Amino acid sequence: xxxxxxxxxxxxxxxxxxxxxxxxxxxxxxxxxxxxxxxxxxxxxxxxxxxxxxxxxxxxxxxxxxxxxxxxxxxxxxxxxxxxxxxxxxxxxxxxxxxxxxxxx
Amino acid sequence: xxxxxxxxxxxxxxxxxxxxxxxxxxxxxxxxxxxxxxxxxxxxxxxxxxxxxxxxxxxxxxxxxxxxxxxxxxxxxxxxxxxxxxxxxxxxxxxxxxxxxxxxxxxxxxxxxxxxxxxxxxxxxxxxxxxxxxxxxxxxxxxxxxxxxxxxxxxxx
Numbered sequence: 001x002x003x004x005x006x007x008x009x010x011x012x013x014x015x016x017x018x019x020x021x022x023x024x025x026x027x028x029x030x031x032x033x034x035x036x037x038x039x040x041x042x043x044x045x046x047x048x049x050x051x052x053x054x055x056x057x058x059x060x061x062x063x064x065x066x067x068x069x070x071x072x073x074x075x076x077x078x079x080x081x082x083x084x085x086x087x088x089x090x091x092x093x094x095x096x097x098x099x100x101x102x103x104x105x
Numbered sequence: 106x107x108x109x110x111x112x113x114x115x116x117x118x119x120x121x122x123x124x125x126x127x128x129x130x131x132x133x134x135x136x137x138x139x140x141x142x143x144x145x146x147x148x149x150x151x152x153x154x155x156x157x158x159x160x161x162x163x164x165x166x167x168x169x170x171x172x173x174x175x176x177x178x179x180x181x182x183x184x185x186x187x188x189x190x191x192x193x194x195x196x197x198x199x200x201x202x203x204x205x206x207x208x209x210x211x212x213x214x215x216x217x218x219x220x221x222x223x224x225x226x227x228x229x230x231x232x233x234x235x236x237x238x239x240x241x242x243x244x245x246x247x248x249x250x251x252x253x254x255x256x257x258x259x260x261x262x
Contacts, residue, residue, distance in 0.1 A: 003221060005213045013206035020202050043170045045198055049162070052202045056209070072225040079230040082210060083237055086203045090241065094196045101191040 007070040008063035010078025014085045016056040020048060021089040025096055116168040121249065123161035127204075128242040130154030134211065135235045138228060143219040151215035155208040158242075162201060169198065177256050184259025189252050197248040200241060207238050 027034040027044060037044035099105050109115060134150035173194075181190045214222070214231045222228070 003217070003225065006210060006217065006227075009206075009210040009213050013203075013210055016206045017203050020199060024199050043174075046166065046170055048199070049166060049202060052206070056206050072227075075225060075227065076230055079210060079214075079227070079234055082207060083230075083234055086207055086237060086241065089203065090196075090200050090244075093199050094192070097192045097195040100195075101188050 003075060004064060004067050004070045007067060007075050007078045008060050010075070010082045011063055012056045012060040013082040014078070015059045016052050017082070017085040017089050019055050020052045021092060023048060023051065024093065028096070028100065110167070113168065113172055116164055116172075117253075120161050120165035120168060121246070123157045123164065124242060124246060127154050127157035127161060127208075128239050128246075130157060131208075131211070131235050131238045131242070134215065135232060135239070138231050138235065141228075143222075148215050151208075151212045154238075155205065155212050158204050158208055162205060165201070180259045181252070181255045184255060186255040186258060189255030193248040193251050197245050197252070201245055204238060204241055204245075207234065207241075211235050211238065 023037075027037055027048075034044050037047040040047045041050065109119075130150045131154045134147065134154060137144075137147040137150060178190055178194070181187060181194075211231070211234055214227060214234070217225075217227070222231075
């Protein structure tokens, strides 16, 4: 398996995670956006699920074709970036929905 | 097929069961990497881990969109712990979307030849990433337990 697959998957996963988190919070704040997400597939979560995977593979295929040789530092950066995106996005979503419940915003 | 798709306890059981097997598979993968093993176990654990989490996602998603919103959510929202939905279900359903992309990275790491894996010095990153998948899986399981308990307290299940 080529090294650039790992690099591309790391950055693709990061993009997918960030976009899912931003879209989720924006949709909670904007009912028109949430209604649009719902209208696409019948459920906003299904649309977000499809978008998460679609974004992952579009970025992945683009990076596979765009990147040449990848070195150890680039691969480690891509893995760590995906890791931190997942950790911080999880904390952000938990904090956002907690704040929503306690009416902080 | 309708026997499965209309059987709510079975759907929840399959969703949970596949998630547990996904967590176990990545725990197995961590053991393979920690022991510097490059046999088939490293690849198989990553492949089945990704597969199990994908099944858990599909089955959980089917249950969530077809039954949870119309039958369980209203009961929790009117019960003693409405926060179980507003905080934990909302968080859980979105964090779940992070797991499969992360598991795909682990799959590619598992497929890397031993020589490349050692030259690139990726052991620490691989262990932390697989550990994060296990941790996210367990925290999602805990949130699922809280949501199920809230429905039971409200008399919904």
